[in-house]
Amino acid sequence: MSTSYVTEKGPFVSLLTGLPGGGKAFMGILLAAAVFIVVGNQIIPEDNFFHVPTYMVSLLGKYLCYALLALSVDLIWGFCGILSLGHGAFFALGGYVMGMYLMRQIGDRGVYGNPELPDFMVFLNWQELPWYWFGFESFAFTGLMIMLVPGLLAFIFGWFAFRSRVTGVYFSIITQAMTYALLLAFFRNDMGFGGNNGLTDFKEIIGFDLRSDGTRLGLFVGSVIALAVGYLVSSFITQSKFGRILIAIRDAESRTRFTGYRVEYYKLTVFVISAVLAGIAGSLYVPQVGIINPSEFSPANSIEVVIWVAIGGRGTLWGAVLGAILVNWGKSYFTGALPEAWLYMLGGLFVFSTLALPKGIVGTFPIFYDTIRRKLGRRADDLSNVKEGDA
């Protein structure tokens, strides 16, 4: 996990070059897959074997959003040991923010043709737009809110929780209660978010028709970029001293405290960053699936994310990504092929991964450790060089 001892390079220069072997491989695979899919969708003709149909592009885009969500959970659980059962809520909040923008883009093309109010408000006999819906006609404002809303909730929640030293399962349980409370709240019609039905019937995003193949491909590319940036940010965080302190907190919280670190600030910082990543994932997810409704807040969703990370390998960034994609691919496949069996399999995955695969796929198969070990060996040489230089 450790970086080189002494670096003269600035922090940002080492962002890409400093990626560990696994990270570089990950970026390569992600990029190659993205190019393959874009080419497969746009250039290769439909009757060719390598053609990638648009529905598949959207499906993969959805997986990438899940992967970013998994990354955010891994950042706090895998590295800092905080098990949040409320990340589905941050994801859904990001989604709702995007949904509000998309609702405002419908304009007077809704069923009721009201230029100002979304259909569900007209249906509820509302006369004017609630104040919290203002500003969402602007994409820039929406972009800001996508990060701000989940980030702010995480900040307030984390501020109270971490300062009072709510830890371990207690934290997990209250995050679950938080998402449950939000679930109940968003089901209410008078919250002004479409109640039970949520937000849907979107038409276009920044002027592009959401149903056109081009827009869908664009959203996929957007998801690739978001995941890549999210990965770089997470990688930067975990490679930094900050990241090593997170691991220190995970392994020996009171030692970290007695070493002089304000553990609550570290937890708060990483919790907020992680919530923002989850929010971004949600905001990209919504235009690709075309709907956001309160069921996204259901506690079961949040806990499922945790199992993606556990399966892939917590504490390794690309384990989280791998887990999210694998489990969701399995879900898509089995809910189609053997719908009865899927819940057994999902339940079994929870049990299996905790009992038999505590380190996940990435942590269990030693190939991935070799790169790290080689890197460690090289670093020992670096150290002796530095020593000689000093002497």
Next chain:
Amino acid sequence: MDMSIQNKAVDPASSILYLDGVSVSFDGFKALNELSFVVQPGEMRAIIGPNGAGKTTMMDVITGKTRPDEGEVYFRDATDLTRLDEARIANLGIGRKFQKPTVFESHSVYDNLELSLKCDKGPFKSLFSRLRTEQHARIVEILETIRLYDKRDWLAGNLSHGQKQWLEIGMLLMQDPELLLVDEPVAGMTDAETVQTADLLRLIAKSHSVVVVEHDMDFVRSLDCKVTVLHEGHVLAEGSLETVASNPQVIEVYLGR
């Protein structure tokens, strides 16, 4: 009696650690009962006492983990420790070693020391912090002091019990504290390790104030310092090991058993 020694010693003008009338109770059980004692700057002090005498609770109070129900705790005569949290107290210059060695097991020995380095410990500083050459040199120096230079790239979790104890002491040294609180440093160590640890502590005591809590009488004797005997949450006796060892009360509650 021996209580008089304690009273004479109370001279807050020149203390590094000053406890007066500290009481802590857990569900009716008085873990500390009007505990008062003073540590001079540069002093090494051994604290002994039977199980449940309040030694660990005393450490918890000094390091901010437990708030006392009443009483005063001052650091360098000026800072009221009862109002601060663990991290603030640590950054003030009080280091604590736990009874059970606690190191960051998934980090290398080197990283353990680096994380303990005295520096700005805010989250944003850490996010962009890079190690400077003189800091590296300091880490290497400590690595050599605690005899773990060869194992600097080992994961701390793979060290032996005694090596973990040393690493933890090394981590305290990295913080460059004025006062070190050391809880049972030789518990579970081999004889050779015990001797080496005593050497290490004496070395440290040359430049730091040290409070050692210990059960092992031979070890305390080898430290050759003033001894405070705790019993049921208050000071029973204080003085050299010979003086307290001949105190009939001490013999009755502790040594006699």
Next chain:
Amino acid sequence: MYFLRTALIFGLLFVFAEAGQLVHAETLQDLTQALSVKNYTKKAAVVEKLAATGEVQANTILSALMDGALFTRKSDGKIVLGTKIKKNYLLVDPVDGTELGEVQKSALKKVRINNKVRIAIRAGIGRLELTSADPEKRISAAAAIFKSEAPAMLPVLRALVKSEKNADVKPALIRSVAALELLYGDNHDVQMFAVADLKAAGGPEVKALLNKVLINLQLNEPAQNSELAAAIRSAIAAIETQLETYGLIENLFQGVSLASVLLLAAIGLAVTFGVMGVINMAHGEMVMIGAYTTYIIQETCRIYAPGFLDFSLIVAIPLAFVVAGTFGILLERSVIRFLYGRPLETLLATWGISLILQQLVRTIFGPTNKEVSTPEWLSGAWEITAGLSFTYNRIAIILFALVVLFFLMMVLKKTLFGLQMRAVTQNRMMAGSMGIRSARVDAMTFGLGSGVAGMAGVALSQIDNVSPNLGQAYIIDSFMVVVFGGVGNLWGTLVGAGSLGIANKFLEPYSGAVLAKIFVLVAIILFIQKRPRGLFALKGRSVEG
């Protein structure tokens, strides 16, 4: 009006005059025949006269008229009682019951009734039941008259009030008399007394009646009846105060009832989470298993011992304990024991188990709700006064929750197993060296917690849908209760369940059910952050470790 009243008083006299049997029979026959009259107002009058005879047979005739079983025989115009047998109708004389043969439908013409007649019939049947031997029937008859507001009943009721001995029936009669006197009386003093009587009776129905009378008074003769209006107003105010008090009591009861449900759901968790420190997310499914066990036993009873059906619930309690307990022990032995000391992993693994158990139940029993019926001895309500009643099944659940709590406390405090359990949780190594087989104690403890959850399932089957999702609905609430109350303390669980239940029900009238739940959740989230170890936390130096 006067004529009618006189006639009715005469009718009433007949009721008590045993001598006039023959006359009655004729009268009954004539009155029945008179039902063929076309004019509905007249028909209603005939109904009232029929009721006034007080004959048992009159009840049958009126019921038949209500049900559309009275016909006019086209051949001779006689009123007959017809029962459909296949395509034909079997005719019977409604008065003496002699058979009159079968005819086709075309030979009959139904005696038609309208709402006015219906009201008269209801009042009439009520009036006939007023003299029934069963006090319950007399009370409900009095209440029916109160509702029908039929003035014709007044003299009858007045007479009956005097002769009524039963302390439960008498107030009901007085209430009806007072209502009729107020509505139709022309004597000011009588009306004033009536208002006083109604005020004493209280209840939402009386309040509605008083309001109605008040509005009429103000519309018709505001000046003359100012004293009466004032009396009515003060009576309404008094009843409102009383109803508010009842509302409060009702709310409290609802709160206690919800609290008992929460307590039942959480109490098993207090053992597994509180005592053992195991986060069992499949706890809700143990409750569900208990509920399905109840269902299976009920269905088995239905097939093999239908007479025993009412008591299947009693049998279900120990069986649900055993079944859920067995599941718990299996779960502990196969999964949880490998995860001790890793609470977050335990949480995830048991969540997986909960998914599997839900799906298992879905596969076996289907995804739809199963009906667990309420036995006879638990249905109905305990009516304390007008406007205040508690249903028996809720009361039973409250008592059951307390019994289970008591039972669990006894097990923990007074039995050897409880002692071993506490020993193992406090110091596993030490307990082991004292010869306690800690693995066995772990399994049994987990079984105990799960078994108690199963018993909760029996109770919940009475008030909730028995479906695969039953457990999910309770898991978050249960954790909230245990965490709020303080881990490792059964009293804390009781107080936690009590305060959450009551807080929820007291918020509901102001904010609605959903918002109340959100408020309570947010309050707990804030509370936990103030006191992370709950209300009754054990303070100690080793809590964080």
